[in-house]
Amino acid sequence: MTAGPQASGAALRDLLRAGLPLPDYTVVDPALLDLRGVVARAAWPDDPASRLRALDSLLRWQLARFVHHRLAVPTRLLFGAVPEAAGLTLTERREKAAAAAGYEVHHFRKRVEPEICEQLADMLNADSEDLRSRAIPPALGQARRPLRLPADVFAWEAAEHEQALSLLWSGVYALRAALLAVAVAIGMGGPDSAQAAEAARTALWRLAQTLNAAAGYVIAYGPSVLGADPQTGPEELGRLAGWFPVLSDELAAELAAAASQSDSREQFWSAVQASSGATEANAWCKDLAASAVPAEEGAS
Incomplete structure (x- = not known):
């Protein structure tokens, strides 16, 4: 290549x-x-x-x-x-x-x-x-008429796939916004501030939603995003949102399950704190905040 x-x-x-x-x-x-x-x-x-x-x-x-x-x-x-x-x-x-x-x-x-x-x-x-993946979100354009599909099973299947892909990408962009919010909170109040802690928890919630959407995509369409070149796993798209600490496979599964059963960040966070992965989740949030602190001027 x-x-x-x-x-x-x-x-x-x-x-x-x-x-x-x-x-x-x-x-x-x-x-x-x-x-x-x-x-x-x-x-x-x-x-x-x-x-x-x-x-x-x-x-x-x-x-x-x-x-x-x-x-x-x-x-x-x-x-x-x-x-x-x-x-x-x-x-x-x-x-x-x-x-x-x-x-x-x-x-x-x-x-x-x-x-x-x-x-x-x-x-x-x-x-x-x-940017290892060339998978890109569905293209958007200004709509001039209502969205209607023909009475065609293939059109319905294509629309269902785009729906799943749009849900997946919406999670990626929400995670991106949350990671930016962490950086802003740290810049304003420092890594140990209450604002940074809240922003990190929101980022974990958004990551969990992305993992949940990825799991749903895999069940419906397989382990790779259709049309991506090179082949890309749905869960890999979250990495396009920005850097965040690595999750263990066990915690990732717990977070995705908690996200699937939660209607709000508060409900999600309560579920995580009651799970076996609470300690690792709390450490992840602290690591995210600490890693977003800029290096000292002149440091290599």
Whole structure:
């Protein structure tokens, strides 16, 4: 199997003149539009305009979590990803970014910008490597008429499969939102705060719902998501939501069962605390909160 395309710092530097949001007429290196992380996020993967919008969204996400702490704010200013830099020319954005970083503009342009773009390229490439599955959620579009199916058993079966797949992906996105909420709670109150503990419990509940939906999918359609390339187990889709501590098979089964019998997070959490996996579940929540704490500046 050949390796996929790789983002480069030079390709990203070419995007600086346009800045974010990327205009529809932006000329983009094909290697960026062909990144697995871009293709997988595009609503219409075969449409270059859809890929451009996906690239814009992915860039914003990577800029929001830029790994070099000291250059994070200057980088967002340089690309125009913050309100105070929106609509400015590259020269104006570069001046603001250099000032925020504490560098003279000429030095920033010659020395720091290449470093920023190479770091961002590494993040994009890592994202594509992490995105092992090419399974994508059902495409959505603006509906112009009510959804009606023909009196055809094959149409009904296709609709039932899309229904199961939509339920599965809704769990993945809900888990993603919960993991982001954990990061926000820790940023505001620290890993030991009550807000972080509550957010972690919500993340566990969302993960359990995803596992329950995956179990239902397996029963109905088998151990792999239909149409995924390479083959992907339904339970693997949860990993696309973001990083979280590994669950034992026993706890995963208990969580899925508790989710199937619970109508709320509170009911789910009560069931988990009364189960044999309570200790492991509590440890999972603590590990999730502790792992979301950013590394100290300058740490490798």
